[in-house]
Amino acid sequence: MNRLRAPHLLALVFGIAFLYLPILVLVLYSFNASRLVTVWGGFSTRWYAALLQNQALLDAAWLSLKVALVSASLATILGLLSALALGRFGRFAGRTLFAGMIAAPLVMPEVITGLALLLLFVGLDAERGFWTVTIAHVTLTACFATIVIQARLVMLDRSLEEAAQDLGATPLRVFFAITLPMIAPAILAGWLLAFTLSLDDLVLASFTSGPGSTTLPMRIYSSVRLGVTPEINAASTLLIALVATVVVLASLLIKRDALART
Amino acid sequence: METGTKARFSPGRGWPAPRWLVVALPYAWLLAFFLLPFLIVLRIALSDTARALPPYAPHWTGWAEAWNFLQALDLESFATLVGDSLYLDAYLSSLRIAATATLIALLIAFPLAYAMASAPRRWQPALLILVILPFWTSFLIRVYAWMAILRPEGVLDALLRGLGLIDEPLGLMNTETAVLIGMVYSYLPFMVLPIYTSLERLDRSLLEAAADLGATPLRRFVSIVIPLARPGIYAGCFLVFVPAIGEFVIPDLLGGPETLMIGKVLWTEFFSNRDWPLASAVAILLLLILAVPLLAYQRFARKEAA
Numbered sequence: 001m002n003r004l005r006a007p008h009l010l011a012l013v014f015g016i017a018f019l020y021l022p023i024l025v026l027v028l029y030s031f032n033a034s035r036l037v038t039v040w041g042g043f044s045t046r047w048y049a050a051l052l053q054n055q056a057l058l059d060a061a062w063l064s065l066k067v068a069l070v071s072a073s074l075a076t077i078l079g080l081l082s083a084l085a086l087g088r089f090g091r092f093a094g095r096t097l098f099a100g101m102i103a104a105p106l107v108m109p110e111v112i113t114g115l116a117l118l119l120l121f122v123g124l125d126a127e128r129g130f131w132t133v134t135i136a137h138v139t140l141t142a143c144f145a146t147i148v149i150q151a152r153l154v155m156l157d158r159s160l161e162e163a164a165q166d167l168g169a170t171p172l173r174v175f176f177a178i179t180l181p182m183i184a185p186a187i188l189a190g191w192l193l194a195f196t197l198s199l200d201d202l203v204l205a206s207f208t209s210g211p212g213s214t215t216l217p218m219r220i221y222s223s224v225r226l227g228v229t230p231e232i233n234a235a236s237t238l239l240i241a242l243v244a245t246v247v248v249l250a251s252l253l254i255k256r257d258a259l260a261r262t
Numbered sequence: 263m264e265t266g267t268k269a270r271f272s273p274g275r276g277w278p279a280p281r282w283l284v285v286a287l288p289y290a291w292l293l294a295f296f297l298l299p300f301l302i303v304l305r306i307a308l309s310d311t312a313r314a315l316p317p318y319a320p321h322w323t324g325w326a327e328a329w330n331f332l333q334a335l336d337l338e339s340f341a342t343l344v345g346d347s348l349y350l351d352a353y354l355s356s357l358r359i360a361a362t363a364t365l366i367a368l369l370i371a372f373p374l375a376y377a378m379a380s381a382p383r384r385w386q387p388a389l390l391i392l393v394i395l396p397f398w399t400s401f402l403i404r405v406y407a408w409m410a411i412l413r414p415e416g417v418l419d420a421l422l423r424g425l426g427l428i429d430e431p432l433g434l435m436n437t438e439t440a441v442l443i444g445m446v447y448s449y450l451p452f453m454v455l456p457i458y459t460s461l462e463r464l465d466r467s468l469l470e471a472a473a474d475l476g477a478t479p480l481r482r483f484v485s486i487v488i489p490l491a492r493p494g495i496y497a498g499c500f501l502v503f504v505p506a507i508g509e510f511v512i513p514d515l516l517g518g519p520e521t522l523m524i525g526k527v528l529w530t531e532f533f534s535n536r537d538w539p540l541a542s543a544v545a546i547l548l549l550l551i552l553a554v555p556l557l558a559y560q561r562f563a564r565k566e567a568a
Contacts, residue, residue, distance in 0.1 A: 005380075007373075007377075008377035008380055009377070011373035011374050011376065011377040012378065012381070012389070014374075015370065015371075015373070015377075015393075015450075015454075018370070018447070018450070019392070019396045019450065019451075020396070022407035022408055023396065023399065023403075025410060025411060026403070026406070026407040026410060029410065029417075078287065078291055079288075081284050081285075081287050081288045085284055085285040085288065085289075089285065094289070098285070098288075098292070101292040101293075101297060104296070105296065107500075107501075107504045107505060107552070107556070108508075108552075109505065109508020109509070109510075109548065111508055111525045111529060111545070112303075112508065112528075112548060112549065113299075115303060115528065115541060115545055116296075116299030116302065116303045116545070117295065119299060119303055119306055119542070120298060120299040120302055135295060138291070138295075139291070139292070139295040142288065146288075199400070200400040200401055202401075202402050202511060203510055217400070220402060220403075221511075224402075224409065224515065225515070227409075227413075228406075228409055228410045228413060228416075233410070236400070236403040236406065236407075239399075239400055239403060240399050240400070243398055243399055244398075244399065247395065247398050
């Protein structure tokens with residue numbers, strides 16, 4: 001199209017810099033040899049070594065990883081079912097309430113969802129820990145997974161499915177042979193979104209976890225409240241690197257998949 | 263056409279797992295873990311505070327006692343909310359801070375989205391990924407990054423002092439300004455994406471036609487670009503404003519004692535003061551407040567669709 005004009009370039013550079021500079025500063029200072037955050041004491045990886053000695057942080061990371069894996073998988077299954085229900089079933093009894101409940105967690109303040117779930121668990125006299133945090137995360141992230149999968153489902157060309165059905169394939173066969181492979185990238189994207197949201201969540205976990213089940217964001221939050229430490233910078237950098245790698249790999253996979261199909 | 267609609271693929275017919283199961287599973291999950299908890303919040307908001315575990319005395323003990331329940335229904339917590347100016351101030355200042363953050367985010371996001379939409383086509387996917395990627399990195403870590411920048415003798419102070427622009431630390435940390443910066447930063451992608459989507463569809467020939475007819479750049483912007491971007495602007499404002507009202511992490515980490523926000527008040531009532539009925543009442547009132555922008559946006563979206 002037209003060439004980039006100077007004010008546009010300025011807006012782009014300013015906007016992107018605003019988004020990335022804070023993260024860059026954080027990553028940079030995780031390699032600072034000095035304990036003082038503003039004084040650059042030379043390049044060092046000592047804070048990464050210190051991380052490996054921090055058993056509490058490692059335990060929290062391991063718990064968060066388990067919660068994220070289980071909750072993302074459950075949320076993706078629920079998201080796929082909800083997307084099918086909303087995208088393919090037309091009208092059914094109670095559809096408005098269902099659609100409302102799918103959309104609500106997207107804008108609901110987390111403090112309210114967290115409080116509500118905790119009161120439910122207390123009412124049920126459920127022991128708080130891994131499963132209560134996982135259930136809370138499934139409830140939040142299933143909605144995001146639904147939206148990602150539904151968007152793809154709605155864009156899908158129906159003619160292939162119709163052709164298969166005309167040729168006598170059962171609906172179940174049509175779903176597994178045609179629909180599922182075609183929405184696979186969206187299912188992967190939905191799972192990844194659920195996984196990163198779960199890994200990141202502080203508020204829901206703080207409400208629904210019990211003693212002895214501290215997640216990584218809860219651990220980071222409690223040390224961050226006391227101030228900026230190079231060790232947390234190192235932990236944050238690792239987390240950013242992990243998420244960035246997974247997201248970039250996934251988008252490459254999806255792209256290759258899309259290229260192979262055209 | 264009639265037969266076409268009938269033969270349309272519908273996964274409902276002939277599934278071994280009946281069609282209703284596909285709906286029932288997520289439906290049951292949401293009823294149990296989303297709707298039911300809110301009813302419990304409402305119930306506890308109407309209970310007495312008690313020094314016990316759990317710290318509330320429920321009035322509701324069964325259908326048989328429905329009459330007793332109604333008689334004992336307790337608006338004490340709501341009376342506290344209305345009576346104590348702390349809570350009223352917290353609601354008002356949450357709305358004010360969220361509105362200010364939304365406005366600043368719009369002022370930053372619009373030029374960015376406009377520049378993205380006018381960039382060469384082959385650049386656009388990469389620019390889009392650049393804007394979305396920070397959203398994928400941890401929210402908590404992005405807020406924490408600003409702590410390192412804004413704190414006294416932090417990165418920003420050191421930089422400005424190095425440039426000889428300031429002598430004293432700016433003292434931005436633990437102020438409302440810091441909260442606003444954190445909010446704008448965290449929610450910016452939610453503003454950029456909808457505006458970009460609506461601008462991307464903008465038909466450039468309209469602008470060229472207006473230019474040929476002698477419209478000034480400002481005129482073209484005001485009477486063509488802005489009206490066509492309106493759905494994106496509204497969606498972006500909604501997506502920033504509503505979550506910002508109930509935000510907890512940003513005011514807690516970047517704000518100071520004088521930055522009053524309702525999400526933080528709820529947290530304190532619950533975790534520090536252990537007043538569960540009051541925390542529940544705060545939540546219910548917050549939900550009622552959030553319903554206003556929600557309904558307004560829905561109305562707008564319906565009008566737009568028609």
